[in-house]
Amino acid sequence: MADLTTTYLGMKLRNPIIAGSSGLSNSVKGVREFEENGAGAVVLKSIFEEEIVFEYEDVLKEASAEGVNLDQFDYYDYQIKGEKLKKYTGLIAESKRNVSIPVIASINCVYSHEWTSFAKQLQDAGADALELNMFFLPSEFDRTTEEKEKAYFEIVEKVKKTVTIPIALKISYYFSNLGPMIQQLSETGIAGLVLFNRFYSPDFDIDKLEVVSSNVFSSPSDLPLSLRWIAIMSERVNCDLAASTGVHDGTALIKQILAGADAVQTVSALYKNGKGHINSMLKTLEAWMGKNGFNTLADFRGKLSQAKSSNPAAYERVQFMRYFGGIN
Ligand SMILES: Cc1cc2nc3c(=O)[nH]c(=O)nc-3n(C[C@H](O)[C@H](O)[C@H](O)COP(=O)(O)O)c2cc1C
Numbered sequence: 001m002a003d004l005t006t007t008y009l010g011m012k013l014r015n016p017i018i019a020g021s022s023g024l025s026n027s028v029k030g031v032r033e034f035e036e037n038g039a040g041a042v043v044l045k046s047i048f049e050e051e052i053v054f055e056y057e058d059v060l061k062e063a064s065a066e067g068v069n070l071d072q073f074d075y076y077d078y079q080i081k082g083e084k085l086k087k088y089t090g091l092i093a094e095s096k097r098n099v100s101i102p103v104i105a106s107i108n109c110v111y112s113h114e115w116t117s118f119a120k121q122l123q124d125a126g127a128d129a130l131e132l133n134m135f136f137l138p139s140e141f142d143r144t145t146e147e148k149e150k151a152y153f154e155i156v157e158k159v160k161k162t163v164t165i166p167i168a169l170k171i172s173y174y175f176s177n178l179g180p181m182i183q184q185l186s187e188t189g190i191a192g193l194v195l196f197n198r199f200y201s202p203d204f205d206i207d208k209l210e211v212v213s214s215n216v217f218s219s220p221s222d223l224p225l226s227l228r229w230i231a232i233m234s235e236r237v238n239c240d241l242a243a244s245t246g247v248h249d250g251t252a253l254i255k256q257i258l259a260g261a262d263a264v265q266t267v268s269a270l271y272k273n274g275k276g277h278i279n280s281m282l283k284t285l286e287a288w289m290g291k292n293g294f295n296t297l298a299d300f301r302g303k304l305s306q307a308k309s310s311n312p313a314a315y316e317r318v319q320f321m322r323y324f325g326g327i328n
Contacts, residue, residue, distance in 0.1 A: 002289040003296045004282065006040070008240050008263040009129045009166035009191040011102045013040035015285075016257060016297060017278050020244055020265035021046050021106045021131065021170075024275070028094045035099040037275040038282055040263065042101060046108035046133050047088045047122075049115050085118070089125035096126040104168070106131040109155055116158040129166040132159065133197060138174050145176055156188045166191035168242065172199065173225065179232060186237035194242045194265060195229050198222070217268035222246030227259050232315050234260020235307035248272075250284020260302035 004015035019025055019034040019042040026045035034042045088105075095103045105127035107119065119130060134155060136148050152169075159167055167190045175181040186193055203214035223246030230243045243256035244265040256264045269277055294300045302308055306315045 002286050006262055006297050009168055011128060015040040015282055016263045017281060018263050018265045020267040022267045024270060028098055031095040032098050033275050035101050038278045039101060041104060043104040043106050043131050046106040048108040049110045089121055092122060092125035092127050102128040104129045104131050106133055109134045116162055119159050119162045123163045123165050127165060130163060131168045131170050133170045135172050156190055160189055168192035168194055170194035170197050172197050182233050183236055186239040190239055192240035192242060194244050195226050196245055198245045217271060218246050220246060220248040223252050227255055228315055230256055230261050231259035232306045234302050234305045250281040253281050253285055254288055257297055257301050258304040260305040
């Protein structure tokens with residue numbers, strides 16, 4: 001039998017499939033079902049920065065210790081939502097009691113840094129690692145690229161000072177200089193990068209003349225974006241890489257490992273096919289490994305990364321010249 005184990009964020013996973021953050025991992029029952037159906041690890045549904053409790057006294061204490069002029073603060077901006085926090089740390093603790101696979105907590109970060117002290121409470125609740133889902137849509141016209149990009153590094157630095165558990169950063173591809181940005185983020189001492197997040201996007205209803213939600217779920221045709229960037233970056237980063245978006249079957253899982261991924265996250269495919277789909281993806285992986293004489297993931301991980309590929313230019317080809325040029 002093939003050895004499917006992998007190491008991600010310093011943790012040994014029984015296999016590379018991670019149930020990504022979603023409503024499916026928002027309950028202990030859901031987490032337990034992921035374990036029963038073969039997942040190597042699970043990322044809990046994110047707690048959103050807006051939901052995070054800011055203890056009034058803690059904020060005061062911290063701000064005054066840092067010499068901040070307290071008059072500059074409007075403390076009423078801080079939302080006191082203790083119940084949400086309690087519920088989330090309860091989900092972590094209870095999940096940990098119920099499963100033996102790693103449980104990764106997730107925070108959806110916007111811009112403010114003040115919530116970062118809260119990360120420690122997720123660690124104390126027993127989270128094995130922390131995934132920071134960080135994204136600022138580059139549509140704000142009053143902040144420069146540098147300011148926006150600096151925020152990522154500042155948040156990582158703050159959270160790193162707060163927790164000792166491994167940190168993964170789940171990012172988007174909306175960067176003006178994506179390759180170097182991924183590389184620089186990987187040098188910050190984080191344990192892993194998740195490439196890439198998928199976002200809620202607007203669509204239009206032309207009968208009602210309304211803005212509606214576009215497809216919430218990805219499709220298999222979304223795979224090539226993360227595949228390209230895992231392949232380009234896998235030999236160039238100083239942390240683990242998890243591939244995310246468009247992984248709908250065992251073939252996509254194999255491709256991401258060939259590109260160099262240490263682990264692979266999947267969500268939409270599990271909404272569409274049920275949690276049992278994890279096992280069928282693993283079966284495809286095992287059968288393929290057997291057919292190709294691979295005993296471990298290390299035997300083929302990164303074989304088609306840009307660095308190892310016999311055709312590295314293929315990853316940088318972006319125009320369809322060959323397909324449209326010269327067609328008569
Ligand atoms: C219904 C739904 C809820 C999600 N909630 C979260 C979330 O709370 N935090 C997060 O980081 N990602 C969330 N995601 C994004 C997924 O974790 C994942 O990155 C994205 O769906 C791309 O992977 P996929 O192609 O396998 O679906 C959600 C996705 C879906 C479909």
